[in-house]
Structures are given as structure tokens and as C-alpha cells.
Amino acid sequence: VLTCTIVKINNEVLITVLTDISCQVATERRLRQTDSWLDAIYTIVNDFAVLGLTKQGVINSWSPSAERLTGYTESEAIGETLRRFCNLPDVDVDVFDEHLTFAREEGWHSRDYLCQHKSGHTFFAQTMIAVLREEDDEFSGYTVVCRDITERKVSSDNLANLLTKDHLTGAVNRAHFFNLAEKEFARANRYGQSISIIMLDADHFKQVNDSWGHPMGDEVLKSIVKIAEGVLRPGDTIARFGGEEFAVMLPKSNGLEASVVAERLRSSIEASSVSSAGGEIKITVSIGCASMSESRSTLKQLLVCADAALYHAKSKGRNCIVDIDDF
Missing domain, CATH: 1.20.5 (Single alpha-helices involved in coiled-coils or other helix-helix interfaces)
Structure with missing residues (x-):
């Protein structure tokens, strides 16, 4: 030419x-x-959505695929943030800011979120956020690509439950607890936040097994976890450490807040009972608490201190709470 x-x-x-x-x-x-x-x-692809964000994380471009995936029109989406479309517990409200930070540092970053369609139904979206730069390499915003992964997520979650949950109680297993704790401690150190650990042990559990049988002992352990899940926040974690001993991780919680949660756990379990053919089974728990400080900055240190506090709670007569800073 x-x-x-x-x-x-x-x-x-x-x-x-x-x-x-x-x-x-x-x-x-x-x-x-x-x-x-x-x-x-x-326009055509059904399970992908593409949109743009300003440097501040505000939506400034919207595509037909994004409208199809979320149900929201361009006029409803522009000016909002990604939080508008996700079901996030209050404890995770800063997760998007963290996502944007990682994207800026790494060039792109991907996470999975539970999202809500305008019609009300929920779906899982794999969300990749990539940094946009001008010709002079000046940072100008973000491109976001979301993909509906609900079917894959449900299948993988079933497998994940087999690998990460205690088969009896449904609590997190010990190995997965350490994986979750590693991420939470990294986040806490990054943002200057605190973490508290609670160690919880069922009192006189051997007597329960001896008097009521092991199957009813299993039901008691299940009830402890069920009660704890009703007391704890969505971002908290309860794990079965072995036998009748459980560990609870409380992100963004100081010693006073941990003691309040621990007392709610203790009193709720004391007030409960498990029905059996021979009558109602009552159970109590002893609890030890430890929170991050200058001398306790690692998970290992917190677990050791919380376990020591639990030992003191048992030596005081059980069915009580001891914080490591109380002695």
C-alpha cells in the first residue's frame, strides 16, 4: 500500500x-x-464480566457482560465500588482495599468472592484485578475481569471440606487452622491489627464418655462447635485440636474483646444440654485466652500462652476463663 x-x-x-x-x-x-x-x-461471553476502576477503586466503565453477570445496568454501577455486588461479612470490609494493594504491588491479583445478583441470588465470582498504566508508565486505574465459577466452586468446596474440616464436628481441622492463621497473622502485621487465641477444653469429658457412651460424647463435641459457631463472628475460626480440645482464632480482637467472646462461649455452653435416652447431658468448658503484644507476636507464642492460661483455668476449678495477662 x-x-x-x-x-x-x-x-x-x-x-x-x-x-x-x-x-x-x-x-x-x-x-x-x-x-x-x-x-x-x-458482549457475548456469558460467564465473564469486564469493567474498569479509577485509582481510588470506583467503577468508571461497565460492559454488557458485566450487566448480564450482575443484573445491574451501567447507570446503577458507575460510581459504585465492587463491595456493591459482594456479600462480605463486616469483618472483611477491608478485603477489597487489600486486593487493590496486592494488584498495585504485583501487577495483578485474583481472589474469589461470594457475589449477589440484583435479583437476589448469589454466585461465586473469580475476580482478577490488573493495573492500568499510561504510555509513560503512570498508574491510571484498574481493569477487572470477573468470572462466574459457582459450579466449579461448589465441587471444589465439597473436596475442600474433606481436606480442611474435622469429620466429626465440622470444625476446621488442626492443619487447616495453621494455614488460615498464617494468612491472618500476615494481614495483622501488615495493617497493625491484633489477633486473639482462645483455647477451650470440655470439662470432665472422660466421665461423659464413661457414663453416657462414646456416641453421646461425640454429640456433646458437635454441640460445642454448633454453639460456638452461633457465638463467633463470620471471620472467626474454631478448630478441633484433638480430643475435646478446641482453638478459636479471633482476628482484629484485643484481650478485652477476646474475654467477652470467651465468656459468651462459656455461659452459652453451660446453659445448653444434649438430649439422650437416659436424660439431659450437661457440659461445661474451661477457657484460656491470649492476645498479640510485643512479647507475643507469633502464632506459636499465642498458642503456648493460651494453653498455659487454659491450664490455670482448670486448676482453678474449671468452668471459668483465664487470660494470660491475669497472672
Whole structure:
């Protein structure tokens, strides 16, 4: 492909310049094809949504695919943040800020969220946030690609439960507790937050098994976990450490807040009972608490201190709470 440029020098002289622009034309054609291809993807693909964010994380562009995935129109979405479409517990309200931070540091970052369609139904979305930069490498915002992974998530969650849950009580197992704690401690150190650990042990549990039988002992352990799940916040974790001993992790909680939660656990379990053919089974628990401080900054240190506090609670007569800072 040639372009012809004619320049008049004077009344008698003209200069003709021929330029080969084949490469430029081919490039422009490819770009137009790419734009058309992307437009088709944004419009046609059903389980992907593409949108844009400002540097502050506010939605500034919305595609037909995003409307199809979420049910929200462009006018309803522009000016909102991604929190608008997700079911996040209060403890996780800063998770999007953390997601954006990781994206800026790494170039892109991906996480899974439980989202809510405008109609009310929920779905799992894999959300990849990538940094946008101008030609001069100046940071200008983010591109977000969301994908509906509900079917895959449900299948993988069933497998995850087998690998991460205690098969009897449904509490987190010991190994997964340490995996979760590693992430929570990294987050706490990053944002200057506190974490508290509660160690909980069923009192005289051997007598329960001896008097009522092991199957009823199992029901008692299940009831402890069920009661704890009703007391704890969505972001808290209860794990079965072994036998009748449980560990509870409380992110963003100081010593006073941990003691309040511990007392709610103790009193709720004391007030409960488990029905059996021979009557009602009553159970109490002893609890030890420890929170992060300058001398207790690692999970191992917190667990050791909470366990020591639990030992003191048992030595005081059981059915009570002891904080490591109380002795």
C-alpha cells in the first residue's frame, strides 16, 4: 500500500513523494480486528464480566457482560465500588482495599468472592484485578475481569471440606487452622491489627464418655462447635485440636474483646444440654485466652500462652476463663 503526496514548489515544479505504508495499514487492521474481537467478547461471553476502576477503586466503565453477570445496568454501577455486588461479612470490609494493594504491588491479583445478583441470588465470582498504566508508565486505574465459577466452586468446596474440616464436628481441622492463621497473622502485621487465641477444653469429658457412651460424647463435641459457631463472628475460626480440645482464632480482637467472646462461649455452653435416652447431658468448658503484644507476636507464642492460661483455668476449678495477662 502506497500513499502519494504532491508538493507544489512553484508554478513549474511539483514534487511527488510515494510512501510504503503497508505495515501501518496492516497494524491498524489488526487493531480494528482486535477491538471488534474484544467488543464481541464483552458482549457475548456469558460467564465473564469486564469493567474498569479509577485509582481510588470506583467503577468508571461497565460492559454488557458485566450487566448480564450482575443484573445491574451501567447507570446503577458507575460510581459504585465492587463491595456493591459482594456479600462480605463486616469483618472483611477491608478485603477489597487489600486486593487493590496486592494488584498495585504485583501487577495483578485474583481472589474469589461470594457475589449477589440484583435479583437476589448469589454466585461465586473469580475476580482478577490488573493495573492500568499510561504510555509513560503512570498508574491510571484498574481493569477487572470477573468470572462466574459457582459450579466449579461448589465441587471444589465439597473436596475442600474433606481436606480442611474435622469429620466429626465440622470444625476446621488442626492443619487447616495453621494455614488460615498464617494468612491472618500476615494481614495483622501488615495493617497493625491484633489477633486473639482462645483455647477451650470440655470439662470432665472422660466421665461423659464413661457414663453416657462414646456416641453421646461425640454429640456433646458437635454441640460445642454448633454453639460456638452461633457465638463467633463470620471471620472467626474454631478448630478441633484433638480430643475435646478446641482453638478459636479471633482476628482484629484485643484481650478485652477476646474475654467477652470467651465468656459468651462459656455461659452459652453451660446453659445448653444434649438430649439422650437416659436424660439431659450437661457440659461445661474451661477457657484460656491470649492476645498479640510485643512479647507475643507469633502464632506459636499465642498458642503456648493460651494453653498455659487454659491450664490455670482448670486448676482453678474449671468452668471459668483465664487470660494470660491475669497472672
